[in-house]
Amino acid sequence: MKPNDSLAAALPRWPAAFNQVPKWAFEDADVFALEHERIFRGPVWHPVAHDAELPKPGDYKTVTVGRTPLLVIRGDDGVVRAFHNACTHRSTRLAMAFRGHSGDIECPYHRWVFDTRGQLRSCPGEAEFPPDFKRADYNLAQPRTGTYMGLLFVSLHPSPPPLMDWMGHMAGPVRDALGGNGRLTLLGYQKVRYQSNWKVYIDNDAFHAPLLHAAFRILRWQGGSGRQSRLPAGHMMILSEVAAQPSDGGLLRDPSVIGYQGGAAPRNKAAAQAAGSSLLAFWPLTAIANHLDIFNIRYANPVGLDQVEVHYAYFAHADDAADMVRHRLRQSSNMIGPSGFVSLEDATVFLRIQQALDTDPSTTFFLKGYREGADLTETKQNDEAPNALWWEHYRQMMGFAREEA
Structure with a gap:
């Protein structure tokens, strides 16, 4: 038995209930060390x-x-x-x-x-x-x-799976998100360091969006008919429905900051008008996000047990007109930037979760959209239950045994 196999065996067992996550997974230094071998140096792209x-x-x-x-x-x-x-x-x-x-x-x-x-x-x-x-x-x-x-x-990893096999059904949506040809222009970067374990960041569910974020209430996120899809290898796709011409309810001095001007990739414009927001998340951390006319790639990496750094790289499509580029820049900085409508609220909650891990009960729970034995691979846009599938892939990659039911 390898030393790290002994470590995985020595840790407390994973809860038997599929919708529970042990809090020690977020704060145990030995777990954090093991993640670097099994995940970041594992058979992952x-x-x-x-x-x-x-x-x-x-x-x-x-x-x-x-x-x-x-x-x-x-x-x-x-x-x-x-x-x-x-x-x-x-x-x-x-x-x-x-x-x-x-x-x-x-x-x-x-x-x-x-x-x-x-x-x-x-x-x-x-x-x-x-x-x-x-x-x-x-x-x-x-x-x-x-x-x-x-x-x-x-x-x-010395022998990862072929890239396209690992990507699987993500390949088509990624192609569409990147304009069908991958021709992009870099607009710039923003860097955010969240004061939490990296898995607190990635565990950020779709359920919270209309409840925590005022911006998503403006976008009428609640009650949309979008879908979440969980794929093999741990990947995730969320297509969320928002209004193509959202109303700010008089909350914004300039409502055009949340306006949709049709800047989706040409192959994906019709879908974007109907959906309004898409998130393509590669397991374990990096994501391609398109919210209204914001298009970014989110490169994330842990910088310690209780810190994760995210570099948001913002892009325009190579054939965007100058007015669209200006609109993308303005919308990006107001919505997603370090002091934007969304990031500040997330950062506060991530820190509060990290501060409260050494408490009872000893597990966290996924409830919205969860039914024991139900198929969680296709769910509503605001459900939290699909996160349990990310954690199941994590548990298997790490080699943690479940408790007996």
Whole structure:
């Protein structure tokens, strides 16, 4: 038995009831350590960048998957690659900035220089290295990668499933969300660090939306006929119904900030007018969101047991007119930004959940839309019960045994 198998076996058992989650899953340091091996380094694909974020050769961004820092850079040959963000000599972190541009990659410690394709180009003192030293043996290490519609995925597992098999039925909706061709223009980023375990963030259900968020009440989210779909591999799709021309009920000085101007992807415009909001969530963390004319990719990663950082990357479609781009920017900052209609309310609740975990009862419960033995793969847009399927996938990935019923 591996040490981490012993750890999983030593933890309390998972509740027998399918709609219950143990609170220790959010606050146990050993669980958090095990997640990095079983999930973030497990047989999972993690979206890390879109082509539009790196338009020119030498453009790069840094990301972290679990505890592993990565460097994503467009090479001088136009290819976007991901590398472990560490010098192959003594494991010094290379790039520190979130984004930047560089003609090469230099390690500050011993001045090893790599080109934008990750190849070791120079290293001082090479004449005194062992006689069998070859630069090609010290090129930057690469995780496994795959691309779909301009979106780059990485896996830290030695043998992940094929990307398209892992994505499954998400592929079509992702293609539509990305405009059918993946041609996007980056508008900018916003970064939010939530003071909670990463699973508190991802457990944020659809039930709360019309109850917590005044903005969603304005959008008449309550009572919509949209649907949630839970897919194999833990993925989720939510198509939520809101009014195409929502009324603010006199609450906003300028109601146009929540107006829909038809900025959905061309392949998906009719669906967006009927639905108004879509969320495509890859297991475990990253999501593609389209709310009215807001289009973003939400890259999230835990930065500690009780903190999770989310980078919201906002996009326009490549053929958007200038007025639509301005509208997207304005709507994005007012709705989703750090001080927008939505994020502040979520951040407050996440913190309050984290502060109250060491309490009785020892589990949390999913109730709305739940019936024992019922199929939860297709449910109403405001149900919370489908979250239980995310947790079942998590339980299986982590190797936690259930209590006997």
